[in-house]
Amino acid sequence: MTQTLTATSTRRQQAHLKKPYYILGGLFLLLVLSSVISLGIGGVAISPLSNIEHFASYLGLSESTLELHQQLVIESIRLPRIVLGLVIGASLGLSGAVLQSLFRNPLADPGLIGVSSGAALAVVCIIVLGDTYFTAFLELTRSFALPVAAFAGSLLTTALIYHLSRRDGLTDVAMMVLMGIAVNAIVGSLIGLLTYLADDTELRSLTFWSMGSLAGAGQTAWPSIAIMVIASLFLLKLSSPLNLFLLGEAEAHHLGIPTERVKQQAAIAAACATGAAVAAAGMIGFIGLIAPHLSRLIGGADNRFVLPAAALIGANLIVIADTISRIIVLPAELPIGLVTSFIGGPFFFALLFREFKKRRM
Known part of the structure; x- marks a missing residue:
């Protein structure tokens, strides 16, 4: 009888361990399906089967039935947008999952460490003051001016928050959150001042950039894509130490985790991934907050599942x-x-009500 119960328990544990991998496979298939459908939707409608046949023709598996203008729409406009969107979504989801585990705060997102606000301030400075004070920078970077400024601003702001949070060679995670809130408020006031000084043309540029868009997909986005891919791969490697961070920083340290190094690596990689995303497409909110929560709802809190699922x-x-x-x-x-x-x-409202009900119970 005991052996039977043990065998049954073992089978259940194995099934439980395999379940998240089935979920990851389902999420990947959903991503492929949504990408194929997205390729065919727009002002020029193209069926999913025609899209598949077109790309299969490059492998000699079929013949493309698309007309020339349809091929140009897919290859020059929609495919670059989808590739950029895939990388940005994965980067923001991963960054949010890592920071929520690091701060042990379900409401944490990449903007908490100043990435988005720093990027926004740098872009506002270039748009409003570029012709007066940053002419050399504009001549040097040309079409890459806004992405370079956004990426540099995000890293500098994150570095400032990280430095202000250190005491006696240690980084206080709670202080990092508070410093992030304070720095974001100051940066927001500077953005407001520069927006007040901007003319109508500059205001239009600022407004559209702050709303986010994938329309800039192309050669100018390649450096950002490379940074996001490298940073995302690095973030995925932090899954195991972040599992121990959920027990508490002191407990993780006693279990042999180099907590200071993990915090530094997580902050730098998340800043690089999110900063590159903002540089490529502007401000895109809520992805870093929603994706980690959905991954935990469908597969549990193990970061070995949460991180790839959030991506x-x-x-x-x-x-x-x-x-x-x-x-x-x-x-x-x-x-x-x-x-x-x-x-x-x-989704944010639903999350708050769910947490509120849990606490009342």
């Missing part, structure tokens, strides 16, 4: 949001940041 969910959300933004106001395009806010706002 896949974030990529899915961005692809779906970009598809909606392209078709909802044809022939114009709605900024993707508005779509993610429409999705993220109700």
Whole structure:
């Protein structure tokens, strides 16, 4: 009898361990499906089967039935947008999952460590003051001026918050959160001042950049994509030590985790991933908050599952949001940041009510 119970328990544990991997496979298939559908939706409608046949023709498996203008739409416009959206969604989802585990705060997101606000301040400075004070920078960077400024601003702000949070060679995570809130408030006031000084043309540029868009997908986004891919791979390697961080920082240290190094690596990698995302597409909110929560709801709190699942969910959300933004106001395009806010706002309310009910019980 005992042996039978033991065998049954072992089978259940194995099934429980395999379940998250089935979920990851399902999320990956959903991502492929949403990408194929997104390729065919827009002002020029193309069936999913025609898209598959077109790309299979490069492998000699079939013949493409698409006309020349359809091929140009897919290869020059939609495919670069989808690739950029996949990488951005995965980067934001991963960064949010890592920071929530690091801070042990379910409401943490990449903006908490100053990435988004620092990038926004740098871009506002270039748009409003560039012709007066940053002419040499504009001449040097040319079409890369805004992405370079956004990435540099995000890293500098994150470095400042990280430095202010250190005491006696140690980084206080709680202090890092508070410093992030304070620095974000100061940066927000500077952005408001520069926005007040901007003219109508500069205000229009600022408004559209702050709403986010994947329309800039192309050669100028390649450096950002490379940074996001490298940073995301590094973030995935932090899954095991972050599992121990959930027990508490002191407990993780006693179990042999180099807590200071992990905190430093997590902050730098998350800042690079999110900063590159903001540099490539502007401000896209809520993905870093929603994706980790959805991954925990469907597969548990183990970061070995949560991190890759958050990456896949974030990529899915961005692809779906970009598809909606392209078709909802044809022939114009709605900024993707508005779509993610429409999705993220109700989800945030639902999350708060769920937590409130748990505490009352």
